[in-house]
Amino acid sequence: MSFLKIKDFPALISSLFISKSGDYAYEVAFVFIVLETTRNDYFQVGVVYFFRFIPFLFFGPVGGWLADNGRLKKNLLLSEWVRLTVSLLLFFTYLNGAITIVILCIASVFTTTGRSIFQPSFQTAIPRVVGDGDLTRANSIAQVAEETATVAGPLACSLILLIADKAWVLMFNALTYFISALIIITLDDFRQHPRTPFHISKAYRETSSCIKKMYHSGHELFISIIGSAVCILFTGSVLRFVIPAIAVNSDKSEIFTSYLFSLMAAGTILGGLLYSRTVHRVTPDKLMFFWFVYGLLMLTMSLATRSSLSLLLPLSFVLGVCGAFVDITLVTTIQLHSEQENIGKNFGVFSTLANTAEAASGLMSGLIATVSLMISFTIMTSLIALTGLSGMVLLSKKRAAHKKSP
Numbered sequence: 001m002s003f004l005k006i007k008d009f010p011a012l013i014s015s016l017f018i019s020k021s022g023d024y025a026y027e028v029a030f031v032f033i034v035l036e037t038t039r040n041d042y043f044q045v046g047v048v049y050f051f052r053f054i055p056f057l058f059f060g061p062v063g064g065w066l067a068d069n070g071r072l073k074k075n076l077l078l079s080e081w082v083r084l085t086v087s088l089l090l091f092f093t094y095l096n097g098a099i100t101i102v103i104l105c106i107a108s109v110f111t112t113t114g115r116s117i118f119q120p121s122f123q124t125a126i127p128r129v130v131g132d133g134d135l136t137r138a139n140s141i142a143q144v145a146e147e148t149a150t151v152a153g154p155l156a157c158s159l160i161l162l163i164a165d166k167a168w169v170l171m172f173n174a175l176t177y178f179i180s181a182l183i184i185i186t187l188d189d190f191r192q193h194p195r196t197p198f199h200i201s202k203a204y205r206e207t208s209s210c211i212k213k214m215y216h217s218g219h220e221l222f223i224s225i226i227g228s229a230v231c232i233l234f235t236g237s238v239l240r241f242v243i244p245a246i247a248v249n250s251d252k253s254e255i256f257t258s259y260l261f262s263l264m265a266a267g268t269i270l271g272g273l274l275y276s277r278t279v280h281r282v283t284p285d286k287l288m289f290f291w292f293v294y295g296l297l298m299l300t301m302s303l304a305t306r307s308s309l310s311l312l313l314p315l316s317f318v319l320g321v322c323g324a325f326v327d328i329t330l331v332t333t334i335q336l337h338s339e340q341e342n343i344g345k346n347f348g349v350f351s352t353l354a355n356t357a358e359a360a361s362g363l364m365s366g367l368i369a370t371v372s373l374m375i376s377f378t379i380m381t382s383l384i385a386l387t388g389l390s391g392m393v394l395l396s397k398k399r400a401a402h403k404k405s406p
Contacts, residue, residue, distance in 0.1 A: 008187050009129050009138065015183040016122060017145040017152075019080065022176025024153025025160075026087070029169035033090075037099055044101055052108040056355035059116040064348015065203035067120040068341055072128070073187050079118035080181040086110045087174035095167045120347035127335050127343065135335055137276040139328045144272035147324070150265050210345045219398045220284040221337040221346065227391035228330050229353035231291045234383045236358035238298060242377050243312075249373065250309055260316045267320020274321070275328050282332040288391030290326045295385025297322055302377040 038044035066075050086107050093099040130138045160169050214222045247257045279286065297319045304311035330350075338346045 006130055006134075011183050011186055012122070012125060012129060013141060013145050015076070015180045016142060017149050018176050018183070019118075019180040020146050020149035021153040021156065022087075022173040022180075024150050025157040025169055025176075026153075026173040028154050028157040029161075029166045029173075033094060033099070033166055034104060037101060037104060048101065048104050048108055051105040052112055053355055053358070055109050055112040056116055056352050059113050060348045060352030060355070061207040061345070062200065062203050062348070063116040063118075063351065064120045064345040065206060066117060067124040067344020067347065069344075070121075071189060072121045072125045073184060073189055075117050075121040076125070076184045076187075077181055079114040079121070080177045080184065082117075083111055083114040084174050084177035084181065086114070087170050087177065091167050091170040091174065094170065095165075116348075116351060119351055120344045123331060123335070123347050124344040127340075135332050136279065136282055136328070139331050139335075140272050140275040142331075143275070143324055143328050144269055147265055147268040147272060150268075151262070207345050207349060210342050211349060214346070214349075220395060221334065223391055223394050223398070224284040224287050224330070224333050224337070225346070225350045225353065227288055227291065227387055227394075228326075229350065229357045230387045231295070231384050232354045233357035233360060234380045234387070235294075235298075238377065238380050242373060242380065243301075246305055246373050246377065247309065247312075250305075256309070260312055263313060263317040264320035264323070267317040267322075268324045268327075269320075271321035271324025272328065275325060279325070279329070282329055282336060284333055284337070285392060285395050287326070287329045287333050288388050288395065290322060290329055290388075292385055292388030292392065294319070294322045294326055295381055295383075295388050298381035299378065299385055302374070302381050305374065305377065 034048050038048070063075075090099065090103070090107050093103055126138050126142065127135060156172060157169050160172055214225075243260065244257045247260070297315065301312055301315045301319070304315060334346050334350060335343060
C-alpha cells in the first residue's frame with residue numbers, strides 16, 4: 001500500500017518533520033542563549049534545564065489523557081500554538097536585550113508542556129490513520145522523518161547564524177510551528193470515542209488506574225515501558241555528555257563530535273528505511289533484544305576509546321541503525337499492546353518516565369564521572385545491555401508462569 005494515498009498520513013508526517021526541524025534548530029540556539037544569559041554560570045544553566053524536564057512529571061499524564069479523551073487534532077494544534085507563542089516571546093525579548101533567566105525558565109516550562117501534549121497525541125493518531133498491519137511501516141516513516149529533521153534543523157540553524165543573530169533562529173522555529181499548524185488544520189477529526197470533559201484529577205486517577213492494570217494484566221507492555229525507561233536512564237547522559245566530553249578531553253575537536261552525531265543520525269535514517277523490510281513481527285522480546293544489542297554496541301564504543309577514538313566513527317553509524325530499531329519497536333509495541341482507549345495514557349506514562357530518567361541520567365553519570373569519564377562510559381553502557389537482557393529474561397519467565405497457571 002502507498003502511504004501517500006492514505007488519507008491524512010502525508011500531512012501528519014509533513015507536520016512532524018517541519019515541527020521537529022524547528023525543534024532541533026531551536027535546541028542548538030537555546031544552549032547558546034542560556035550560556036550567554038547566565039554568563040556561563042553552570043548552576044543557573046542547570047536550573048534552566050531542570051525547568052525543561054520537570055513539567056513532564058506533571059503534564060506527561062495529562063498529555064496522555066488528552067490523547068485518549070480529547071480531540072487529537074485540537075491537541076496537536078494547541079501544542080503548536082503554545083510553542084509558537086513561546087518562540088515569539090523569546091525572539092522579541094532576546095532581540096531587545098530583555099531576556100532573563102526567569103524568562104528562560106518560563107519558556108522552558110511552556111515548551112515542555114507543548115511537547116508533552118504533542119507526542120502522545122501524534123503517536124495515538126497514527127493507529128487511527130493506518131491499520132494495525134501497516135503500523136510498523138508507518139512508524140518507520142515517522143522515524144525517518146524525525147531523524148531527517150535532526151539533520152535539517154541544526155543545518156538550518158547554522159545557515160541562519162552565518163548571516164544573522166541567534167534571535168532569527170527563534171523566528172525560524174516560530175515559523176515552523178506556524179506552518180505545521182496550518183498543515184494540521186487540513187486534517188480531518190480522527191476516529192475517537194465521545195469527548196470526555198477534562199478534569200486534571202480525573203486525568204491522574206485514570207493514568208494511575210491504567211498503570212495498575214498494565215502491571216497486573218499487561219506484563220509484556222509494563223516490562224517494555226519500564227525496561228525502556230531504565231535503559232534511557234543509562235543512555236541519555238552517555239550521548240549528551242560522556243561521549244562529547246571524552247572526545248574533547250582526548251584533544252579531538254568539536255567537529256569530530258559533530259561527525260559522530262551526524263553518522264549516528266545517518267545510521268538512524270538507514271535503520272528506519274530498513275526496519276519494515278527486516279522486522280516482520282514486533283514483540284516486546286524483540287524490543288528488549290534490540291536494547292541489549294544497543295547496550296553492547298555502546299559498551300564496545302567505550303572499550304574502543306581505549307585504543308583509538310577513530311573507531312567511534314563507524315560504531316556511531318551502526319549504533320544509529322540499532323537506535324532506529326529500538327525506537328520503532330518501542331512505539332509499535334505500545335500501540336499494539338495497548339487497549340484502544342489507553343494508547344495515549346500509555347504513551348503519557350512512558351514519556352513521563354523516559355524524560356524523568358533522562359534528567360536523572362545526567363546526575364548519575366556526573367557523579368560517576370567525578371572518578372573517571374571512562375569508568376562512567378563503561379558502567380553506564382554495561383547497565384544498558386544488562387537491562388535489555390534482564391527484560392528478555394523477565395518476559396520469558398512471565399510467559400512460562402502464565403502458561404502454567406490454570
